[in-house]
Amino acid sequence: MSKISLGAKTLAAPTPAWLVGTYDATNRPNLATIAWGGVCCSDPPAVAISLRKSRHSYDAITARKAFTINVPSEQFVREADYVGIVSGRDTDKFAATRLTPVGSTLVDAPYVAEFPLVLECRLIHTIEIGIHTQFIGEIVDVKAAEEILNAEGLPDGELVRPIVYDPGTRNYFGLGKILGKGFVIGKELRTESGGTSGQE
Protein backbone atom coordinates (compact mmCIF):
# COMPACT_ATOMS: atom_id res chain seq x y z
CA MET A 1 0.00 0.00 0.00
CA SER A 2 1.93 3.04 -1.19
CA LYS A 3 1.39 6.14 0.84
CA ILE A 4 1.03 9.85 0.28
CA SER A 5 2.62 12.45 2.56
CA LEU A 6 0.01 14.73 4.11
CA GLY A 7 2.38 16.90 6.11
CA ALA A 8 2.64 17.57 9.83
CA LYS A 9 -1.00 17.45 10.91
CA THR A 10 -3.08 16.03 13.75
CA LEU A 11 -4.76 13.43 11.57
CA ALA A 12 -5.01 10.61 14.11
CA ALA A 13 -8.06 8.38 14.39
CA PRO A 14 -10.05 7.55 16.40
CA THR A 15 -10.30 10.41 18.90
CA PRO A 16 -12.88 10.83 21.65
CA ALA A 17 -15.59 13.46 22.04
CA TRP A 18 -15.50 14.33 25.73
CA LEU A 19 -17.01 17.19 27.68
CA VAL A 20 -14.76 18.66 30.36
CA GLY A 21 -16.63 19.99 33.39
CA THR A 22 -15.24 22.88 35.49
CA TYR A 23 -16.31 25.77 37.72
CA ASP A 24 -15.27 29.17 36.45
CA ALA A 25 -14.14 32.14 38.55
CA THR A 26 -17.78 33.12 39.21
CA ASN A 27 -18.54 29.55 40.38
CA ARG A 28 -20.63 28.90 37.29
CA PRO A 29 -20.46 25.30 36.06
CA ASN A 30 -19.00 25.18 32.58
CA LEU A 31 -18.31 22.61 29.88
CA ALA A 32 -15.73 22.33 27.08
CA THR A 33 -15.75 19.76 24.29
CA ILE A 34 -12.40 18.18 23.51
CA ALA A 35 -11.06 15.54 21.14
CA TRP A 36 -7.41 15.99 22.15
CA GLY A 37 -7.10 13.61 25.08
CA GLY A 38 -6.89 10.06 26.29
CA VAL A 39 -6.07 7.77 29.17
CA CYS A 40 -2.40 8.15 30.13
CA CYS A 41 -1.72 5.93 33.15
CA SER A 42 -3.21 2.88 34.87
CA ASP A 43 -1.73 3.46 38.35
CA PRO A 44 -2.47 6.08 39.43
CA PRO A 45 -5.38 5.97 37.01
CA ALA A 46 -5.04 9.14 34.99
CA VAL A 47 -6.37 10.86 31.92
CA ALA A 48 -4.86 13.65 29.82
CA ILE A 49 -6.75 16.46 28.11
CA SER A 50 -5.40 19.37 26.11
CA LEU A 51 -6.81 22.88 26.00
CA ARG A 52 -5.72 26.16 24.43
CA LYS A 53 -4.84 28.90 26.87
CA SER A 54 -7.60 31.02 25.39
CA ARG A 55 -10.32 28.58 26.46
CA HIS A 56 -12.45 29.61 29.42
CA SER A 57 -11.87 26.17 30.95
CA TYR A 58 -8.11 26.68 30.98
CA ASP A 59 -8.27 29.23 33.79
CA ALA A 60 -10.82 27.12 35.64
CA ILE A 61 -8.63 24.01 35.70
CA THR A 62 -5.58 26.03 36.67
CA ALA A 63 -7.47 27.68 39.54
CA ARG A 64 -9.46 24.71 40.88
CA LYS A 65 -6.95 21.98 40.04
CA ALA A 66 -9.82 19.72 39.09
CA PHE A 67 -12.05 18.74 36.19
CA THR A 68 -14.47 16.05 35.16
CA ILE A 69 -14.54 14.05 31.94
CA ASN A 70 -18.13 13.55 30.84
CA VAL A 71 -18.71 10.90 28.19
CA PRO A 72 -21.79 11.76 26.14
CA SER A 73 -23.87 8.98 24.67
CA GLU A 74 -24.59 9.42 20.98
CA GLN A 75 -28.05 10.89 21.62
CA PHE A 76 -26.21 13.98 22.96
CA VAL A 77 -24.14 14.64 19.84
CA ARG A 78 -25.81 18.04 19.27
CA GLU A 79 -25.11 19.13 22.85
CA ALA A 80 -21.52 17.89 22.61
CA ASP A 81 -20.89 19.85 19.43
CA TYR A 82 -22.68 22.97 20.65
CA VAL A 83 -20.48 23.06 23.74
CA GLY A 84 -17.45 23.19 21.44
CA ILE A 85 -18.83 26.05 19.36
CA VAL A 86 -19.71 28.64 22.03
CA SER A 87 -17.63 29.99 24.93
CA GLY A 88 -18.46 29.72 28.61
CA ARG A 89 -17.38 33.35 28.95
CA ASP A 90 -20.66 34.55 27.46
CA THR A 91 -22.89 31.47 27.53
CA ASP A 92 -24.23 29.35 30.36
CA LYS A 93 -23.68 26.09 28.50
CA PHE A 94 -25.53 23.93 31.01
CA ALA A 95 -28.60 26.16 30.69
CA ALA A 96 -28.37 26.39 26.90
CA THR A 97 -28.08 22.61 26.51
CA ARG A 98 -30.57 21.88 29.30
CA LEU A 99 -27.99 19.58 30.86
CA THR A 100 -27.86 19.34 34.65
CA PRO A 101 -24.69 20.09 36.63
CA VAL A 102 -24.02 17.88 39.64
CA GLY A 103 -21.33 19.03 42.07
CA SER A 104 -18.70 16.37 42.61
CA THR A 105 -18.09 15.69 46.30
CA LEU A 106 -14.57 14.47 45.52
CA VAL A 107 -13.13 17.18 43.27
CA ASP A 108 -13.91 20.88 42.79
CA ALA A 109 -15.79 20.45 39.50
CA PRO A 110 -19.29 19.64 38.26
CA TYR A 111 -20.37 16.69 36.12
CA VAL A 112 -23.25 16.13 33.73
CA ALA A 113 -26.18 14.26 35.30
CA GLU A 114 -27.57 13.04 31.97
CA PHE A 115 -24.37 11.46 30.63
CA PRO A 116 -23.80 7.75 31.26
CA LEU A 117 -20.13 7.85 32.28
CA VAL A 118 -18.14 10.43 34.24
CA LEU A 119 -14.53 10.59 35.47
CA GLU A 120 -13.76 12.87 38.40
CA CYS A 121 -10.20 14.14 38.11
CA ARG A 122 -7.70 15.93 40.32
CA LEU A 123 -5.03 17.86 38.41
CA ILE A 124 -1.59 16.30 38.94
CA HIS A 125 0.51 17.57 36.00
CA THR A 126 0.42 20.53 33.60
CA ILE A 127 2.56 20.24 30.48
CA GLU A 128 3.09 23.17 28.13
CA ILE A 129 3.41 21.72 24.64
CA GLY A 130 2.65 24.56 22.27
CA ILE A 131 -0.67 26.11 21.38
CA HIS A 132 -2.23 23.50 23.67
CA THR A 133 -1.50 22.84 27.32
CA GLN A 134 -1.95 19.29 28.52
CA PHE A 135 -3.63 18.74 31.88
CA ILE A 136 -3.17 15.32 33.45
CA GLY A 137 -5.82 14.42 35.97
CA GLU A 138 -5.76 11.56 38.42
CA ILE A 139 -9.07 9.75 38.17
CA VAL A 140 -10.32 9.71 41.76
CA ASP A 141 -13.64 8.09 40.93
CA VAL A 142 -15.73 6.94 38.00
CA LYS A 143 -19.49 7.47 38.15
CA ALA A 144 -21.68 5.39 35.86
CA ALA A 145 -25.35 4.97 35.19
CA GLU A 146 -26.47 1.50 36.24
CA GLU A 147 -28.02 0.98 32.79
CA ILE A 148 -24.61 0.97 31.05
CA LEU A 149 -22.92 -1.64 33.24
CA ASN A 150 -22.32 -5.19 32.05
CA ALA A 151 -22.65 -8.34 34.17
CA GLU A 152 -19.24 -7.65 35.73
CA GLY A 153 -20.38 -4.18 36.78
CA LEU A 154 -18.19 -2.40 34.23
CA PRO A 155 -19.18 0.12 31.54
CA ASP A 156 -20.06 -1.61 28.28
CA GLY A 157 -19.39 0.37 25.11
CA GLU A 158 -22.48 -1.11 23.49
CA LEU A 159 -24.56 0.49 26.27
CA VAL A 160 -22.51 3.66 26.84
CA ARG A 161 -22.65 4.47 23.09
CA PRO A 162 -19.73 6.94 23.26
CA ILE A 163 -19.04 9.34 20.40
CA VAL A 164 -15.94 9.03 18.22
CA TYR A 165 -14.59 12.15 16.52
CA ASP A 166 -12.81 11.88 13.19
CA PRO A 167 -10.38 14.81 12.75
CA GLY A 168 -9.97 14.31 8.99
CA THR A 169 -13.64 14.82 8.15
CA ARG A 170 -14.83 16.48 11.40
CA ASN A 171 -17.55 13.84 11.53
CA TYR A 172 -18.86 12.31 14.73
CA PHE A 173 -19.38 8.55 14.61
CA GLY A 174 -21.16 6.08 16.83
CA LEU A 175 -19.62 2.72 17.66
CA GLY A 176 -20.10 -0.05 15.12
CA LYS A 177 -19.96 -3.77 15.50
CA ILE A 178 -17.71 -5.67 17.89
CA LEU A 179 -14.62 -6.84 16.02
CA GLY A 180 -13.29 -9.10 18.76
CA LYS A 181 -12.18 -9.38 22.36
CA GLY A 182 -8.90 -7.88 23.48
CA PHE A 183 -6.23 -10.34 24.66
CA VAL A 184 -8.29 -13.11 23.02
CA ILE A 185 -8.74 -12.49 19.29
CA GLY A 186 -4.98 -12.03 18.81
CA LYS A 187 -4.41 -15.62 19.88
CA GLU A 188 -6.08 -16.78 16.67
CA LEU A 189 -3.17 -15.28 14.82
CA ARG A 190 -0.62 -16.79 17.20
CA THR A 191 -1.96 -20.27 16.49
CA GLU A 192 -1.95 -19.69 12.75
CA SER A 193 1.57 -18.25 12.71
CA GLY A 194 2.92 -21.34 14.43
CA GLY A 195 6.27 -20.47 15.97
CA THR A 196 5.00 -18.35 18.81
CA SER A 197 1.90 -20.31 19.85
CA GLY A 198 1.84 -21.40 23.44
CA GLN A 199 3.87 -18.40 24.68
CA GLU A 200 2.04 -16.52 27.37
Place this chain on the structure above:
Amino acid sequence: MSKISLGAKTLAAPTPAWLVGTYDATNRPNLATIAWGGVCCSDPPAVAISLRKSRHSYDAITARKAFTINVPSEQFVREADYVGIVSGRDTDKFAATRLTPVGSTLVDAPYVAEFPLVLECRLIHTIEIGIHTQFIGEIVDVKAAEEILNAEGLPDGELVRPIVYDPGTRNYFGLGKILGKGFVIGKELRTESGGTSGQE
Protein backbone atom coordinates in the same frame (compact mmCIF):
# COMPACT_ATOMS: atom_id res chain seq x y z
CA MET B 1 -29.84 9.45 35.77
CA SER B 2 -28.53 8.37 39.15
CA LYS B 3 -25.01 7.05 39.14
CA ILE B 4 -23.01 4.33 40.81
CA SER B 5 -19.44 4.85 42.03
CA LEU B 6 -17.05 2.44 40.33
CA GLY B 7 -13.88 3.60 42.08
CA ALA B 8 -10.65 5.03 40.70
CA LYS B 9 -10.30 3.18 37.40
CA THR B 10 -9.33 3.93 33.81
CA LEU B 11 -12.84 3.41 32.49
CA ALA B 12 -12.87 6.05 29.78
CA ALA B 13 -14.43 5.51 26.37
CA PRO B 14 -13.69 5.57 23.52
CA THR B 15 -9.96 4.82 23.38
CA PRO B 16 -7.88 4.09 20.26
CA ALA B 17 -6.12 0.89 19.23
CA TRP B 18 -2.80 2.08 17.85
CA LEU B 19 0.40 0.24 17.04
CA VAL B 20 3.59 2.03 18.03
CA GLY B 21 6.53 1.35 15.73
CA THR B 22 10.14 1.47 16.98
CA TYR B 23 13.60 0.01 16.38
CA ASP B 24 15.03 -1.90 19.31
CA ALA B 25 18.67 -2.00 20.43
CA THR B 26 19.42 -4.69 17.82
CA ASN B 27 17.85 -2.52 15.08
CA ARG B 28 14.92 -4.91 14.79
CA PRO B 29 11.65 -3.18 13.92
CA ASN B 30 9.12 -3.70 16.70
CA LEU B 31 5.49 -2.90 17.41
CA ALA B 32 3.48 -2.28 20.59
CA THR B 33 -0.30 -2.00 20.82
CA ILE B 34 -1.60 0.82 22.99
CA ALA B 35 -4.96 2.23 23.98
CA TRP B 36 -3.56 4.83 26.39
CA GLY B 37 -2.93 7.77 24.11
CA GLY B 38 -4.35 10.60 22.07
CA VAL B 39 -3.65 13.80 20.20
CA CYS B 40 -2.33 16.43 22.63
CA CYS B 41 -1.48 19.57 20.64
CA SER B 42 -2.38 21.19 17.31
CA ASP B 43 0.74 23.36 16.94
CA PRO B 44 3.20 21.77 17.02
CA PRO B 45 1.04 18.84 16.00
CA ALA B 46 1.66 16.26 18.70
CA VAL B 47 0.40 12.98 20.01
CA ALA B 48 0.83 11.36 23.43
CA ILE B 49 1.25 7.66 24.12
CA SER B 50 1.82 5.90 27.42
CA LEU B 51 3.93 2.79 28.00
CA ARG B 52 5.04 0.85 31.04
CA LYS B 53 8.77 0.89 31.71
CA SER B 54 8.80 -2.89 31.33
CA ARG B 55 7.71 -2.72 27.70
CA HIS B 56 10.37 -3.43 25.11
CA SER B 57 9.29 -0.31 23.24
CA TYR B 58 10.02 1.89 26.25
CA ASP B 59 13.77 1.51 25.86
CA ALA B 60 13.51 1.92 22.11
CA ILE B 61 11.71 5.26 22.33
CA THR B 62 14.07 6.51 25.01
CA ALA B 63 17.10 5.56 22.88
CA ARG B 64 15.92 6.62 19.43
CA LYS B 65 13.73 9.55 20.51
CA ALA B 66 11.24 8.57 17.82
CA PHE B 67 8.22 6.38 17.18
CA THR B 68 5.44 5.94 14.69
CA ILE B 69 1.71 5.66 15.35
CA ASN B 70 0.22 3.09 12.99
CA VAL B 71 -3.57 3.11 12.71
CA PRO B 72 -4.83 -0.38 11.83
CA SER B 73 -7.95 -0.74 9.76
CA GLU B 74 -10.48 -3.14 11.26
CA GLN B 75 -9.38 -6.02 9.03
CA PHE B 76 -6.15 -6.05 11.12
CA VAL B 77 -7.81 -6.49 14.51
CA ARG B 78 -6.14 -9.88 15.08
CA GLU B 79 -2.71 -8.47 14.30
CA ALA B 80 -3.35 -5.45 16.53
CA ASP B 81 -4.36 -7.63 19.45
CA TYR B 82 -1.56 -10.14 18.92
CA VAL B 83 1.02 -7.35 19.05
CA GLY B 84 -0.31 -6.46 22.51
CA ILE B 85 -0.06 -10.02 23.80
CA VAL B 86 3.54 -10.98 22.96
CA SER B 87 6.79 -9.12 23.65
CA GLY B 88 9.26 -7.87 21.08
CA ARG B 89 12.03 -9.17 23.33
CA ASP B 90 11.41 -12.73 22.18
CA THR B 91 9.16 -12.32 19.12
CA ASP B 92 9.72 -10.68 15.76
CA LYS B 93 6.25 -9.18 15.64
CA PHE B 94 6.49 -7.99 12.04
CA ALA B 95 7.43 -11.50 10.92
CA ALA B 96 4.78 -13.17 13.10
CA THR B 97 2.02 -10.88 11.82
CA ARG B 98 3.37 -10.84 8.26
CA LEU B 99 3.26 -7.05 8.37
CA THR B 100 5.91 -5.14 6.46
CA PRO B 101 8.20 -2.60 8.17
CA VAL B 102 9.03 0.52 6.18
CA GLY B 103 11.86 2.70 7.48
CA SER B 104 10.78 6.27 7.97
CA THR B 105 13.11 8.74 6.29
CA LEU B 106 12.07 11.46 8.75
CA VAL B 107 12.35 9.77 12.15
CA ASP B 108 14.36 6.83 13.46
CA ALA B 109 11.46 4.37 13.51
CA PRO B 110 9.65 1.99 11.17
CA TYR B 111 6.00 2.07 10.12
CA VAL B 112 3.56 -0.56 8.90
CA ALA B 113 3.19 -0.68 5.11
CA GLU B 114 -0.23 -2.36 5.20
CA PHE B 115 -1.95 0.11 7.54
CA PRO B 116 -3.88 3.01 5.98
CA LEU B 117 -2.70 5.84 8.25
CA VAL B 118 0.67 6.47 9.91
CA LEU B 119 2.04 9.32 12.05
CA GLU B 120 5.82 9.78 12.17
CA CYS B 121 6.79 11.24 15.54
CA ARG B 122 9.86 12.80 17.09
CA LEU B 123 10.00 12.56 20.90
CA ILE B 124 9.69 16.00 22.49
CA HIS B 125 8.56 15.31 26.09
CA THR B 126 8.74 12.40 28.53
CA ILE B 127 6.46 12.60 31.56
CA GLU B 128 6.69 10.13 34.43
CA ILE B 129 3.17 9.68 35.75
CA GLY B 130 3.23 6.39 37.65
CA ILE B 131 3.24 2.85 36.31
CA HIS B 132 3.07 4.43 32.85
CA THR B 133 5.41 6.94 31.27
CA GLN B 134 3.91 9.33 28.76
CA PHE B 135 5.86 10.03 25.59
CA ILE B 136 4.82 13.10 23.63
CA GLY B 137 5.82 13.01 20.00
CA GLU B 138 5.75 15.86 17.54
CA ILE B 139 4.05 14.66 14.37
CA VAL B 140 6.57 15.46 11.65
CA ASP B 141 4.54 13.86 8.87
CA VAL B 142 1.39 11.85 8.25
CA LYS B 143 1.48 9.12 5.63
CA ALA B 144 -1.82 7.90 4.21
CA ALA B 145 -2.95 5.41 1.64
CA GLU B 146 -4.59 7.22 -1.27
CA GLU B 147 -7.64 4.96 -0.94
CA ILE B 148 -8.62 6.45 2.44
CA LEU B 149 -8.55 10.12 1.43
CA ASN B 150 -11.72 12.11 0.90
CA ALA B 151 -12.27 14.72 -1.81
CA GLU B 152 -10.32 17.27 0.27
CA GLY B 153 -7.34 14.91 0.43
CA LEU B 154 -7.84 14.16 4.13
CA PRO B 155 -8.26 10.77 5.86
CA ASP B 156 -11.92 9.77 6.05
CA GLY B 157 -12.89 7.58 9.02
CA GLU B 158 -15.37 5.71 6.88
CA LEU B 159 -12.46 4.63 4.65
CA VAL B 160 -9.74 4.33 7.33
CA ARG B 161 -11.99 2.06 9.44
CA PRO B 162 -9.94 2.61 12.63
CA ILE B 163 -10.40 0.35 15.64
CA VAL B 164 -11.92 1.60 18.89
CA TYR B 165 -10.99 -0.14 22.15
CA ASP B 166 -13.47 -0.30 25.02
CA PRO B 167 -11.60 -0.63 28.34
CA GLY B 168 -14.68 -1.75 30.31
CA THR B 169 -15.33 -4.86 28.23
CA ARG B 170 -11.95 -5.18 26.46
CA ASN B 171 -13.87 -5.36 23.18
CA TYR B 172 -12.64 -3.86 19.94
CA PHE B 173 -15.27 -2.00 17.93
CA GLY B 174 -15.44 -0.71 14.39
CA LEU B 175 -16.88 2.71 13.62
CA GLY B 176 -20.63 2.91 13.29
CA LYS B 177 -22.82 5.42 11.56
CA ILE B 178 -22.08 9.11 11.17
CA LEU B 179 -23.92 11.04 13.88
CA GLY B 180 -23.26 14.48 12.48
CA LYS B 181 -20.66 17.01 11.38
CA GLY B 182 -18.51 18.78 13.94
CA PHE B 183 -19.00 22.55 14.23
CA VAL B 184 -22.25 22.12 12.28
CA ILE B 185 -24.66 19.79 14.08
CA GLY B 186 -24.35 21.77 17.32
CA LYS B 187 -25.88 24.78 15.60
CA GLU B 188 -29.20 22.94 15.43
CA LEU B 189 -29.29 23.13 19.20
CA ARG B 190 -28.30 26.78 19.22
CA THR B 191 -31.27 27.64 17.03
CA GLU B 192 -33.64 25.61 19.17
CA SER B 193 -32.41 27.08 22.43
CA GLY B 194 -33.06 30.58 21.20
CA GLY B 195 -31.02 32.93 23.33
CA THR B 196 -27.63 32.12 21.90
CA SER B 197 -28.48 31.70 18.22
CA GLY B 198 -26.60 33.93 15.87
CA GLN B 199 -23.50 34.13 18.07
CA GLU B 200 -20.40 33.06 16.20
